[in-house]
Amino acid sequence: MHDIVDLETRGVPAMFIASDVFVQAAxxxxxxxxxxxxxxxxxxxxxxxxxxxxxxxxxxxxxxxIVAAITKN
Structure with missing residues (x-):
């Protein structure tokens, strides 16, 4: 998650994929x-x-x- 936030704050589109048991933790x-x-x-x-x-x-x-998430503004 830290990497995703770092990329996004640098203007690089980012997202993550995880198992559905991690919804709340994520x-x-x-x-x-x-x-x-x-x-x-x-x-x-x-x-x-x-x-x-x-x-x-x-x-x-x-x-x-995944494509929708990475291209969403």
């Missing part, structure tokens, strides 16, 4: 850093046990949301 961290509007995309948890094909499908399903 918002708390963003609030603590004074950057509650940081762009983010959450994907279904867990990640670590997924096959390569499952990860590709997950990435494909999140793609439009």
């Amino acid at each position: 918002q708390s961290q963003a609030n603590a850093l004074g950057f509650s509007t940081v762009q983010r995309v959450f994907v279904p948890h867990p990640i670590q046990d997924r096959t390569d094909d499952e990860m590709r499908a997950l990435a494909d399903s999140a793609y439009d949301s």
Whole structure:
């Protein structure tokens, strides 16, 4: 999160992707850093046990949301 905030304050569009179990933690961290509007995309948890094909499908399903988050003003 610190890296995302740093990039954004430098004018570099940034966002992060995390598992959906981290929604509340991510918002708390963003609030603590004074950057509650940081762009983010959450994907279904867990990640670590997924096959390569499952990860590709997950990435494909999140793609439009990721592009929207990184290009949002």
